[in-house]
Amino acid sequence: xxxxxxxxxxxxxxxxxxxxxxxxxxxxDLVLALIRGGFVTSTTVLAVSEELxxxxxxxxxxxxxxxxxxxxxHFATTSDRNRSGWRPLSEQGRALxxxxxxxxxxxxxxxxxxxxxxxxxxxxxxxxRLDEYGLRPTRLDSHSGTLYGLRAHSDQxxxxxxxxxxxxxxxxxxxxxxxxxxxxxxxTPPQISRPHAAAVESAxxxxxxxxxxxxxxxxxxxxxxxxxxxxxxxxxxxxxxxxGTTEIFLHPGSDSPASRHRFGGSWIKRIWEARMLRDPIWxxxxxxxxxxxxxxx
Numbered sequence: 703x704x705x706x707x708x709x710x711x712x713x714x715x716x717x718x719x720x721x722x723x724x725x726x727x728x729x730x731d732l733v734l735a736l737i738r739g740g741f742v743t744s745t746t747v748l749a750v751s752e753e754l755x756x757x758x759x760x761x762x763x764x765x766x767x768x769x770x771x772x773x774x775x776h777f778a779t780t781s782d783r784n785r786s787g788w789r790p791l792s793e794q795g796r797a798l799x800x801x802x803x804x805x806x807x808x809x810x811x812x813x814x815x816x817x818x819x820x821x822x823x824x825x826x827x828x829x830x831r832l833d834e835y836g837l838r839p840t841r842l843d844s845h846s847g848t849l850y851g852l853r854a855h856s857d858q859x860x861x862x863x864x865x866x867x868x869x870x871x872x873x874x875x876x877x878x879x880x881x882x883x884x885x886x887x888x889x890t891p892p893q894i895s896r897p898h899a900a901a902v903e904s905a906x907x908x909x910x911x912x913x914x915x916x917x918x919x920x921x922x923x924x925x926x927x928x929x930x931x932x933x934x935x936x937x938x939x940x941x942x943x944x945x946g947t948t949e950i951f952l953h954p955g956s957d958s959p960a961s962r963h964r965f966g967g968s969w970i971k972r973i974w975e976a977r978m979l980r981d982p983i984w985x986x987x988x989x990x991x992x993x994x995x996x997x998x999x
Contacts, residue, residue: 712945715996716988717913718979719744719951721776722845723762724751725785726964728956730758732976736954737762737771741979743997744949746776746843749828750788750805759835766838772997773837774877775829777865778845779812779821781805784965791827794820809846810853813861821849821864829872840998842869843877843951850878852894862901870908875998877916877949878905884917884942913999914946923971932974933981940991947999954979 720733720742730753736742745762747754766773779798781787787804790796798805798815806812825842832839842865844850851861862878869876880902882890890898905912919926919935926932939950955961955972962969978984988995 713994714943714945714992715947715994715999716943717744717772717947717949717996717999718742719746719774719949720979721746721843721951721953722748723776724748724754726753726956726961727755727758728958728961729954729972730755732954732956734758734761734765736976736979737765739980740770740995742771742952742954743995744772744774744841746774746841746951747832747837747839748776748778748788748845749831750778750791752788754835756835759837763837769997772841773832773839774841774843775832775839775874776843776845777825777828777849779805779816779824779848780809780846781807783807784968790824791831792820792823794823795827798824809848812846812848813851813853816848816851816861818860818864821861822868825864825868829868839874841875841877842872852897862897863904866901866904866908866910869905869910875911875913876905877913877951878902879913879916879949881915881944884915884939884948885920911999913949914944915948916951917948918951919971919975923968926971926974929974929977932971933978933984936978936984937987940987940993943991943993947996949999952979 723730723733723745724747733745765771781804789804790798797820798812800806849861849865882898917939952975953972954976955969957973
């Protein structure tokens with residue numbers, strides 16, 4: 703039977719994204735294997751990372767060219783606490799750094815130091831770095847969410863306006879959901895709802911593609927009771943996905959002694975997320991919920 707337009711509109715599609723490609727070599731290999739196996743359909747690349755290796759990057763672009771995934775620029779203005787810091791890629795980006803020349807670990811600090819000029823220059827530099835590596839990103843998102851500017855700016859759309867402009871200029875989709883119900887809840891406070899509505903309007907005006915919703919598990923490792931608790935959280939999300947395309951993003955990590963030693967106890971959550979993506983229970987739930995996996999919105 704031929705589908706009607708209404709039937710098509712009611713379909714629920716899901717992009718499953720592995721964030722932080724470039725975090726460490728073993729995790730890069732893990733993400734590549736997850737893409738080949740159809741367990742994730744997108745990944746985002748840390749252009750500032752020192753762990754981007756030609757063999758892995760060439761294979762990633764090959765998988766994207768084969769239609770198995772899309773590649774995003776994981777724009778970073780912060781470092782993570784459990785590893786050595788990253789450096790900005792633009793001259794203007796140096797204004798974001800600490801005394802050691804590395805990006806700060808605090809998102810609020812990064813946002814307070816940022817200006818439109820700095821964000822624009824650093825976006826261009828990080829995008830160019832991926833181009834130099836032979837990657838062709840088709841979307842933009844933000845490591846630690848600093849591009850959204852919700853922590854420090856009185857004008858909360860200031861960094862995001864620059865992100866929307868850049869996405870439009872380079873024909874990139876943007877990780878910013880049309881609805882924040884899955885990440886905020888059924889009642890959105892005005893300090894979020896007003897700038898969010900303005901940003902969605904701006905994205906639409908500039909022709910920037912947005913997902914219907916986005917979701918992740920926001921809790922750090924100490925607040926998750928165990929693997930089954932993490933799995934249950936994601937299983938509860940699936941019935942809540944709306945019509946259209948939603949993105950669930952995770953941070954799967956390699957389960958190796960070196961990674962556990964290097965990154966500490968918080969790495970266990972990443973190991974659990976990698977396990978969950980391959981879990982037959984999760985895979986069966988996607989089928990039961992009649993959710994179609996896609997590579998982009």
